[in-house]
Amino acid sequence: MMLVLTISLVLFTCAIFVALYRIIVGPSMPDRVVALDMIGVNLISLVAVFSIVLHTHAYLEVILIVGILAFISTVGIARFIERGEIVEHEHDD
Amino acid sequence: MKSNDLILQTSTRVVFFIIFLFSIHIFFAGHYTPGGGFVGGLLMASAIVLLLLAYDFKTVKEVLPFNYLGMTAIGMLIALTTAAGSLVFNVPFFTHWYDYFDFPLLGKTSIHTAMFFDIGVYLVVVGITLTIIEMIGGDS
Numbered sequence A: 001m002m003l004v005l006t007i008s009l010v011l012f013t014c015a016i017f018v019a020l021y022r023i024i025v026g027p028s029m030p031d032r033v034v035a036l037d038m039i040g041v042n043l044i045s046l047v048a049v050f051s052i053v054l055h056t057h058a059y060l061e062v063i064l065i066v067g068i069l070a071f072i073s074t075v076g077i078a079r080f081i082e083r084g085e086i087v088e089h090e091h092d093d
Numbered sequence B: 001m002k003s004n005d006l007i008l009q010t011s012t013r014v015v016f017f018i019i020f021l022f023s024i025h026i027f028f029a030g031h032y033t034p035g036g037g038f039v040g041g042l043l044m045a046s047a048i049v050l051l052l053l054a055y056d057f058k059t060v061k062e063v064l065p066f067n068y069l070g071m072t073a074i075g076m077l078i079a080l081t082t083a084a085g086s087l088v089f090n091v092p093f094f095t096h097w098y099d100y101f102d103f104p105l106l107g108k109t110s111i112h113t114a115m116f117f118d119i120g121v122y123l124v125v126v127g128i129t130l131t132i133i134e135m136i137g138g139d140s
Helices: A002-025 A029-053 A060-083 B006-029 B037-054 B057-063 B068-087 B113-137
Strands: B098-103 B107-112
Touching: A002 A029, A029 A060, A060 B006, A060 B037, B006 B037, B037 B057, B037 B113, B068 B113, B107 B113
Parallel strands: none
Antiparallel strands: B098 B107
C-alpha cells in the first residue's frame, strides 16, 4: 500500500514538472493556461494522496480552496485571451 | 461581439452558493482549526469575482447593491470596537473573553469576543478586495 502511494506521489510530481515545462516553453498563451490548470489538478491530487499517507483530514479544506481558485483563475485568463477584457461593464446581448 | 457563455452562467448560479456556504464554514471553523475571517473573506470575494466574470458590473451591482468602501469602514469599526471594548473592563487592549450560553436549537454553545473581531476582519477583506477589483477593472 505504501509503495503504491509513494509511486503515485512521484508520478504526480513528475506531471507537475511536465506542466511547468509547458508553461515556460509553451508556444501560445492557451497552452500556458491549460498547463496552469493541470498544475492545479495535480496539486489537488497530491494533497489528497498526502492526507492518505499521513492519516489525517486536516488538509481536505486545502483541496476545496485550491480547486475553487484554480477554476476561477482559469476562467478569468480564458476570458482575457478571448475578449481582451476580464470583467465587462455591460453585457451586449 | 455577441457573447455566448450559457454554460458559465448556469454553473455560476450553483457554484456561487457552494463557495458562499464554504466561506461561512471556513469562517466558523477558524475557531479551533485552520480558517478564520481572512480566508473566509477571500473566498466570499472570489465568489463575487466569479459572478463578475460570468455576468457584468451592472448586473452584479443590481444583485448585490453594497457600497464596498462603506462595508470596509463598518468592518474596521466592528473590529476596533471589539478590541477596544476590553479597555472598559480595565484589562489590556485586545484581551478576549468567552462564556457558555444555552441556545434553543444549537444547545450549549460558547460565544467568544474573538468571533466579533473576525466578523470585522471578514467585512474588511471582502470590502477592500472588491473595491480594488472595481477600481482596476471598472470603467475608465
